[in-house]
Amino acid sequence: MKLHPLKLIECPRDAMQGLHDFIPTALKAAYINLLLKVGFDTIDFGSFVSPKAIPQLKDTREVLAQLDLSHTQSKLLAIVANLRGAEEAATFPEISYIGFPFSISETFQQRNTNAGITKSLDTVKQLLELCDQQGKTAVVYLSMGFGNPYGDVYNNEIVEHWASALVESGTTILSISDTIGASTPAKIRELLPLLTERFHHTEIGLHLHSTPETRMEKIEAAYHSGCRRFDSALKGYGGCPMAKDDLTGNLATEELIAFLEQQGESLQLNQEKWEEALALSAAVFQT
Template sequence: MSTRRPQRVHIREVGPRDGFQNEPEQIATEDKVRLINALGRAGLHRIEVASFVRPDVIPQLSDGVEVLSSVDVPDDVALMVLIPNSKGLDNALKVRDKFHEAAIFVSASETHNKKNVNRTIDETMADLDGVAKRITSEGIRCAAVIATSFGCPYEGRVDLERVLSLAERFAEAGASEVGFGDTTGMANPGYVSEFFSAALERLPGVEVTAHFHNTRGQGLANALAALEAGCSSFESSFGELGGCPVPPGSTGNIATEDLVSMFHEMGVETGVSLPGVIDAAREAQTVLGRKLTSHSIVAGPVEWASARS
C-alpha cells in the first residue's frame, strides 16, 4: 500500500449541476429537489446543485433559485453553486443564505476556454480574480475549477506548468480549493500520478480535488492513481451523468456509486452510504426515462458470501 494513500476521502456530488446540464429534456424542479434530497440523505456532505449562468445558455439550470429554495438536506451538507463571472455572482448573492460554497472556473486550454465562455484565459482570469475576492469577502467558501487540466481535444497535452500557475493564481485570490478537471476524459493513470504529486507539492494548504470523466473508460483507474499520489478530495456524478458540451462525444463523469464502491472495497472511508447512492441513481433512471451507465446500478454493492463450515 502506498504510504501516501489517504484512508479517508471527501467526495463532492456534482450530478445535480454538472450532470443535469447535459440532459436534453427539461427535468422538473420537483424531481431535481427529490434527487438532491436523496443524495444528501445518503451521506454526501458536499453537493453541487445550481449554476448562475444565463438561462438562455443552459436552460436546464434556469430553475436554480427554486431548487436552492426547496431542497431539504441534513444540516451538515454543504451546497455549492457555479459562478461563471461577475454578473453570475451578483445574481447568486441575491440568495446568499441558500448556499455555502461557490465555484469559479477556467479552462487550461485557450481554445477550449474560447469555445466554452467566449473569452481568452487572460480575460477570464482578470474577471475571476475579482470574483474570488468578492466571494471570500462574503464569507463564502471559494473553490476554483480548472477544466482540460489533463489534455484538450483541440490542443493536445496541456502544459503542467500552465495548469499549476493558474491554480496558484486562484489560491492567491482566495480559493481554498482547486479542482482539476479531466473534461473530455484524456487523462491516463501514469500522468495523473505525476500530476497530483506535483499539484499537492505546489499548493500547500489548498484542498486539491480530482474530477475525472469516463469518456475513454479510464475514470476509476485515474481516481486510483490520484489517491495513491495523496489526493483525498474527489468529484463525481451519480449514475455517471454529465459530460462536456464542448466538444461532442465527451461523456459523463465517473459514477459516484462506482467510486464509492471502489474506495470501500479498498478500505478507504467516504462517509457515504453506497446503497443510498445506488437508490438515488436508479431513481434518476426513472426520472430521465433511460438507462444510466454506471456499473453499480446494475451489480449493486459487493456482497460476500457467508463463510460455510
C-alpha cells in the same frame, strides 16, 4: 505528502446539464433532496449562468427553493461563469460554495465563459473578494487540466503556472478538471503529486470525465497519488456540453464508493437513501 480530509462531491448539476429533454423542476429537487440525505460533503446542485447556454439549469433558483436542508450535513455548490452570476449566487444563504471554471485553454475559456484567460483571472480575483465579503468559499476548476482538443499548447508547466497564479490570488480549493476525458493513470500520477506537493496548503481535487472502461483505473491512480477530493456523479452520468458534442461522462459515484471502501475509508453514507437515489435516477435520466 500532506493529505487533506477525504471529501466526496456529488454532481447532479454536471450529470443533468447536457440533457436535451428538460427535467421537471420538482423531479430535479426530489432527486437532489435524496442525495442531500446520503452524507456527501458537497452537492454540486445547479448553476447561475445564461439559460441560453445551459437551458437545463434555467430553474436553479426554483430547485433551490424546494430543497430541504434541515437534516443534512452536505453543503451546496453552484457554478457560475461570470461575476454577475457569482453575485446572484452569493445572495442565497443556502449556498456555501461558488464554483468557477478557469480554463488553461484559451479556446475553451472563450467558449465556456465568453472571456479569455487573462480576463478570467481577474474574474477569479473578484470572485474571491466577493466570497470573503459574503461568507462563501470559491472552488476554482482548472479546466482542460489534462489537455484540450483545440490544439492549444498544453504541458505540465502551463498547468503549474496557472495553478500558481490562482493560489497566489487566494484560491483555497482548486479542482483539476479533465473536461474531455484526456487523462490517463500515468498522467494523473505525474501531475497530481506535482501540484499537491507544491501547493500543500491548497485543497486540490479532481473532476475527471471518463469513459466507463477507464473510470476505475483513473480513480485508483488519483487516490494513490494523494487525491482526497473527488467529484463524481451517480452512474457516471453527465459531461460538459460546452466542450464538444459527444459527452464523456463523470466518474461513477458507486464505483468510487466501492473503491474507497476497499481502501478502508469510513465514508459513513446512508445506504438506504443512496439506494433510493439510484432508483429515482432512472426517472431523472430516463434510463
